[in-house]
Amino acid sequence: MRPEKIVILTGAGISAESGLGTFRDKDGIWTRHRIEDVATPEAFARDPARVHGFYNARRAQAADARPNAAHAALARLQRDHAGEVVIVTQNVDGLQEAAGATVIHMHGELSRALCAACAHRWDAPREMAVGAACPACARPTARPDIVWFGEMPYHMDAIAAHLGMADLFVAIGTSGNVYPAAGFVEEARMAGIETLEINLEETAASGLFDRTLTGAASAAVPAWVD
Ligand code: BV8
Numbered sequence: 001m002r003p004e005k006i007v008i009l010t011g012a013g014i015s016a017e018s019g020l021g022t023f024r025d026k027d028g029i030w031t032r033h034r035i036e037d038v039a040t041p042e043a044f045a046r047d048p049a050r051v052h053g054f055y056n057a058r059r060a061q062a063a064d065a066r067p068n069a070a071h072a073a074l075a076r077l078q079r080d081h082a083g084e085v086v087i088v089t090q091n092v093d094g095l096q097e098a099a100g101a102t103v104i105h106m107h108g109e110l111s112r113a114l115c116a117a118c119a120h121r122w123d124a125p126r127e128m129a130v131g132a133a134c135p136a137c138a139r140p141t142a143r144p145d146i147v148w149f150g151e152m153p154y155h156m157d158a159i160a161a162h163l164g165m166a167d168l169f170v171a172i173g174t175s176g177n178v179y180p181a182a183g184f185v186e187e188a189r190m191a192g193i194e195t196l197e198i199n200l201e202e203t204a205a206s207g208l209f210d211r212t213l214t215g216a217a218s219a220a221v222p223a224w225v226d
Contacts (some may be wrong), residue, residue: 006081007159007166008074009184010089010096013173013200017218018065020093024175040149048130048143055144056127059110062093063126070172070221071099077225078102086162088155090174090181092146104162106153106181112145121145153180163187170224172198173217176205185209198224 012022023029037043038054067075078085078101088104089096094111096103108114113124115134122135124144132142147153163169169188176182185208188195197209198220206212213220 005084005086005162005166006077006168006170007086007088007162007184007188008170008172009174009181010074010087010091010172011174011181012091013175014070014217014221015065015068015091015093015095016173016200017068017070017216018093018095020061020065020095022173022175024177035149039146041151044143044148052128052130052144055110055146058092059124059126059128062095062110065093065095067095067099068218070217071096071101073222073225074172075099075101086166088159088162088181088184090178104155104159106147106155106159108144108146108154110144110146113142114145115139115141116143117141156180159184160187163193164191166191166193168194168196170196170198171205171209172221173200175203196224 016022021029033054038051044051074087078087087096087101088106090107092108092110094109111124112121113128114121115137117139118134118137120134120136128142128144131140133140134142163184169184171185185195185205189208195209197206197212199214200216201214213224
């Protein structure tokens with residue numbers, strides 16, 4: 001029987017078969033860009049044009065991508081078990097909601113802009129420009145609404161509350177390298193929650209899970225859901 005409340009954490013691997021690159025695999029995004037150059041607040045302060053260029057390119061790729069069978073299966077699971085399936089994503093690509101699911105975005109969204117001065121948020125244009133004005137406070141402090149390294153991920157209290165009530169924690173397509181998301185499996189274990197990993201291959205974190213399903217997300221996730 002399926003457990004009553006499920007918390008699902010997704011990572012870049014679930015979008016790989018939609019044509020979006022992962023971060024730490026061979027040819028991953030972090031093999032071509034240094035985190036320190038494009039994904040920290042210090043990088044944005046030093047060279048905002050470079051950071052905007054990195055995210056403008058990824059925003060364009062994400063806009064052209066379509067959800068795959070794994071995104072669709074999670075949306076179906078959430079729809080068929082209303083109120084029992086919480087999807088937390090580290091992904092900023094918007095593909096999970098494009099498949100019809102409600103998602104907690106802990107690392108922000110490519111499609112949104114954030115004012116670094118007043119924290120107002122709005123829909124990002126396809127190309128963000130250096131010094132663009134915030135529509136609320138008019139200061140030239142627009143930035144991508146992305147949680148960079150060294151910044152506090154979003155919705156941590158809500159995620160902790162959902163984990164605290166879960167019967168099953170599932171991590172899909174994530175290498176388990178980036179905290180605090182990488183620590184969810186240990187939090188779940190300490191709370192006595194069953195844990196499942198679905199990944200193309202074994203990860204450094206596989207030993208922490210009760211069960212691991214190995215396979216491409218587009219096949220393994222529908223097989224688990226159905
Ligand atoms: C924080 C920007 C305090 C968005 C991202 C030491 C020094 C400095 C900092 C730290 C440190 N130790 C710990 C830290 C904290 C740091 C951190 O973890 N650093 C690590 C690298 C050491 N974390 C932070 O700074 C975070 N903030 O800690 O604040 C705090 C503390 C406690 C509680 C609250 C707050 C901020 C983290 C946010 C970073 N932002 N990027 C962007 O540009 O997209 S992280 C980046 O990695 C992405 O956002 C991505 O979401 C995230 C996770 O990566 P994955 O999704 O797992 O992707 P990866 O490529 O690694 O793996 C892909 C997996 O898919 C693989 O396993 C592969 O096998 C699998 N796969 C591939 N294809 C398929 C597949 N699986 C299935 N099917 C397939 N077809």
